[in-house]
Amino acid sequence: MNQIFKFNANRVWRTYQGGKLLDTIEGKESPEDSSFPEDWIGSTVEARNVGREHISEGLAMVTGDDGHTVPFRDLLTQNKDYFLGKSGDTERTLEDIPLVKYLDSATRLHFQAHPTREFAQERLGLPRGKTEAYVILQTREDVSEPYIYAGFQRPPSRAQLKQWIETQDIKSIESCFDPIPVKPGDVFLLPGGRPHALGEGILMLEIMEPSDLAVRFEFERCGYVIPEQARFMDRGIDTALDVFDFSPVPPEQVDAEFRCPPKVLSTDEQGNTLEELIGAKNTACFTVRRATMNGTFKRNEEAFFYGVVTQGSGTLRIGDEVTELKQWERFFCPAGVTEFEYESAAGMSILECYPGNT
Numbered sequence: 001m002n003q004i005f006k007f008n009a010n011r012v013w014r015t016y017q018g019g020k021l022l023d024t025i026e027g028k029e030s031p032e033d034s035s036f037p038e039d040w041i042g043s044t045v046e047a048r049n050v051g052r053e054h055i056s057e058g059l060a061m062v063t064g065d066d067g068h069t070v071p072f073r074d075l076l077t078q079n080k081d082y083f084l085g086k087s088g089d090t091e092r093t094l095e096d097i098p099l100v101k102y103l104d105s106a107t108r109l110h111f112q113a114h115p116t117r118e119f120a121q122e123r124l125g126l127p128r129g130k131t132e133a134y135v136i137l138q139t140r141e142d143v144s145e146p147y148i149y150a151g152f153q154r155p156p157s158r159a160q161l162k163q164w165i166e167t168q169d170i171k172s173i174e175s176c177f178d179p180i181p182v183k184p185g186d187v188f189l190l191p192g193g194r195p196h197a198l199g200e201g202i203l204m205l206e207i208m209e210p211s212d213l214a215v216r217f218e219f220e221r222c223g224y225v226i227p228e229q230a231r232f233m234d235r236g237i238d239t240a241l242d243v244f245d246f247s248p249v250p251p252e253q254v255d256a257e258f259r260c261p262p263k264v265l266s267t268d269e270q271g272n273t274l275e276e277l278i279g280a281k282n283t284a285c286f287t288v289r290r291a292t293m294n295g296t297f298k299r300n301e302e303a304f305f306y307g308v309v310t311q312g313s314g315t316l317r318i319g320d321e322v323t324e325l326k327q328w329e330r331f332f333c334p335a336g337v338t339e340f341e342y343e344s345a346a347g348m349s350i351l352e353c354y355p356g357n358t
């Protein structure tokens with residue numbers, strides 16, 4: 001079996017529309033927006049889609065040498081030591097594996113907030129919350145000012161928000177936010193608790209804690225009504241309101257709070273560069289780096305990671321094993337692979353998504 005696992009598309013049903021660009025990437029004949037706007041890359045997490053419990057979606061499947069198709073996470077648990085490795089002296093578990101998605105929005109998403117890890121553990125009895133990061137890859141040409149909403153610039157009181165949610169006064173809810181402009185290359189970290197909504201026309205790589213927990217406080221978008229059970233994580237509105245971080249993020253603090261300027265970790269005379277996009281100073285939940293190369297780029301890494309080719313093409317070599325990499329392809333590199341080499345004559349850029357420091 002190859003040491004590097006490549007993944008096929010793994011589209012997941014969501015409450016909003018999008019995915020035309022993902023169809024195009026997959027080479028579909030008539031790309032179109034649909035209720036499958038996300039591709040969960042090598043996912044070890046099952047989607048929570050109320051009303052579709054009879055369908056298992058989210059988990060990535062891989063085919064072993066014996067021809068059997070199994071969930072990728074089953075394969076990982078068969079040899080955790082090799083695939084997941086350790087953090088210091090502590091063995092890594094499935095809960096350390098970030099969930100990585102392509103997300104391609106055709107419409108603005110409904111307003112939502114995700115629990116922090118502490119909230120998930122203390123209040124929901126679940127191991128992980130959903131702090132998430134966005135790496136913007138493309139925006140649609142017909143959307144002139146692509147944006148996201150994040151954090152309350154003008155926070156309402158808890159009682160006020162409760163009333164607006166109950167009466168679905170979306171205009172008032174929206175007035176708490178300013179659109180934050182986004183462009184390809186931008187990186188954001190959205191800690192659990194921060195209310196947000198992604199704008200229309202954005203293709204991004206989303207990296208998050210491995211869960212599918214959301215408080216959805218806008219109940220109808222583009223004709224689709226979110227079922228009651230799916231609004232407040234199957235709890236009441238008061239528990240849902242406890243998820244929110246009401247502290248203000250005034251306009252002049254938005255960048256410092258959410259934007260993550262890349263930090264160059266290393267660069268060489270060939271033009272190979274390794275950057276940290278999300279690191280320990282941003283969150284303990286996961287780490288994201290960008291490797292950009294021209295020619296041969298030798299790498300040493302102790303931790304496992306998901307790699308996503310966002311530009312160009314080339315190869316990844318581990319000893320004699322050579323894996324071809326084309327734009328948009330995605331793969332998993334086990335912790336047991338500590339030395340590898342990227343090679344690209346025409347240039348290639350890879351986003352590498354690692355576990356965090358916890």
Ligand SMILES: O=P(O)(O)OC[C@H]1O[C@@H](O)[C@@H](O)[C@@H](O)[C@@H]1O
Binds near residue numbers: 013038
């Ligand atoms: O799960 P629904 O409500 O369709 O939301 C869809 C998406 O919202 C975004 O803000 C992210 O949190 C995604 O990870 C999530 O999948």
